[in-house]
Amino acid sequence: MRRRTFLKAAAATATLGATLAAPAGGARVLAAPALAAPLVSFPQGFVWGCSTSAYQIEGAVAEDGRGPSVWDTFSHSYGRIANGDNGDTACDHYHRYAEDVALMARAGMKAYRFSIAWPRVMPQGTGAVNAKGLDFYDRLTDSLLARGIEPWPCLYHWDLPQALQDKGGWLNRDIAGWFTDYALAVTAKLGDRAKRWAMLNEPSVVAIFGHGTGGHAPGITGRLNCLKAIHHQNLAQGTALAALRAAGGAKNWQLGTVLALQPSWPVGGLDSNYPASLMWDALWNRSCLDPLFKGRYPEQLAADFAGIAKPGDLATIKQPVDFLGVNYYSRMHQQVDPQGLFGTGYGSAPEGTRRTGMEWPVEPDGLTEILVELQESYGNPPVYIAENGADYPDTVGPGGRVQDDDRIAYLRGHILAARNAIDEGCNVKGYMVWTLLDNFEWAEGYRRRFGLVQVDRKTMARTPKASYDWYANVVRNNGVPAA
Known part of the structure; x- marks a missing residue:
């Protein structure tokens, strides 16, 4: 997206002066010291929470009637996932959800964006609802509300039923109807209590990596397949939004979706790379x-989409939304690459840019940039930061505690960037950290850790990291340290 010079730069990272006490064996969470004044405060009513996704944490892939998903198939295909990992057990959230909800509550979080596993609710993707599978989300919703946490269900976070993939999946435009039927079934069960519903999570990522380059499930490649997957997700989203808008009525649902939005800059600032950055921006963000x-x-x-869309499709897709979820991690630095799917390729960020454990650039001001772009070009919709976080190679200290100062610095910088956007007039209403637990990180398996809470892969014991206590104080104080 367009580059912009800001009068208010994103605040630099700072080392916290206090060392936060470690919980004994993860059994309990000790109160962290209050944040020292002064604070950079957020507007009253700002929503603080966290986000997860079903396949990354639930496990129990063959329990209570759940059918296989494309990620079950993909992760059990040789060589697809780092270290041969899979999501069969993940974080065992299916059995330990009450413990995880308690962790959110202890941190004072007021919102939890989680995803519904389509194959758990409809094992064949269509037809009869699996009552036992839907009952899990019923229990989870009640558990959240009992702790004062608002449920924010997302209907699709990448785990398409394998039965639908066998019919073409996102390359089959019939999926718009399949998704809408599924959405109506889930909201009919939970919609008396869950009021905010996200349709999709990161449709461009599903299309690019799952149907273009093949590095994610279902492992399909090709430019045309990528564009078809984008269009059919857009169509399914619009069809479902219209149907849920009609069905919600007096239930006062807030309906939206979640997009990965990251500014695209030309590598080296070179004019020769500028067309590549515009193309990638069009694909990743604007499509x-x-x-x-x-x-x-x-x-x-x-022109590409004109050969895919049918008359009336764009009118169906253009639906009003009550909120937009934004997932942001870094800018995307693009250069000309004739071998790339769209003639582009990733290049290096400016020299001296800090990086996460995933080698992603740390660029908090890119979040401000994307939020200002939504204000200037898209009507300033109500925005919730639905994902933001970082992988770092956590080191466990002598007391069994992860003192993850790099993650704290990353979160602080990006939360301040959101505050800067608010000062610019952007309609930012909340922030949800990615993520609560160290989880199954897709093709990276379990070697990447984004969580505020460490999960022992053998015992599944949860141990909050220093970042957990830091974020808990941010939530409780509705602000971050000014320095």
């Missing part, structure tokens, strides 16, 4: 934003 808010595809890809 989902523009149809939703403007009823059209971006100029760079309009």
Whole structure:
């Protein structure tokens, strides 16, 4: 997205002066010291929470009637996942959800964005609802509400039923109806209590990595397949939004979706790389934003999508939303690459840019940039930061505690970037950290750790990290240390 010079730069990271006490064996969470004044405060009513996804944490992949998903198939295919990992057990959240909800409550979180596993609710993707599978989310919803945490269900976070993939999955436009039927079934069960519903999570990522480059499930490749997957997700989202808007009525549902939005900059600031950065921006960001808010595809890809879309599709896709979830991790630095799917490729961030354990650039001001772009070009919709976090190679100290100062610095910088966007007039309403638990990180398996809470892979014991206590104080104080 467009580059912008800000009068208010994102605050630099700082080392916290206090060392936070470790819980004994993870059995309990000790109160962390109060944040020292002064604080950079957030507006009253700002929503603080965390996000997870079903396949990354639930486990229990063959229990209570759950059917296989594309990620079950993909992760059990040789060589697809680092270290041969899979999500069969994940974090065992299916059995330990009460413990995880208690962790959220102890941190004072007021919102939890989780995803519903489509194959757990409808093992064949269509047809009869699996009551036992849906009952799990019924119990989870009640547990959250009992602790004062608002449930924010997301209907699709990448785990498509394998039965639907066998029918073409996101390459089959019939999936718009399949997804809508599933959405109506889930909201009919939980919609008396859950009021905020996200349709999809990161549809462009599903399309690019799952149907373009093949590094994610279902492992399909090709430019045309990538674009079909984007369009059919957009179509399914619009069809479901319209149906749920009609069905919600007096239930006062808030309906939205979640997009991965990351500014695309030309590597080295070179004019020769500028077209590549525009193309990647059109694919990653605007191929989902523009149809939703403007009823059209971006100029760079309009001709491609014209050969896929049918009359009336764009009108179906352009639905009003009550909120937009934004997932942000870093900018994307693009350069010309003739071998790339769209003639582009990733390049290096400016020299001296700090990096996470995943080698992603640490660029908090990119979050401010993307939020200002939503304000200036997309009507300033109500925005919730639905994912933001970092992987670092956590080191366990002598007391069994992870003192993850790098993660704390990353979170602080990005939370302040969100505050800067609010000062610019952006309609930012909340922040949800990615993520609560160290989990199954897709093709990276368990070697990447984004959680505020460490999970022992052998015992499944949960041990909060220093970042957990730090974030708990942010939540309780509705602000972050100014320095």
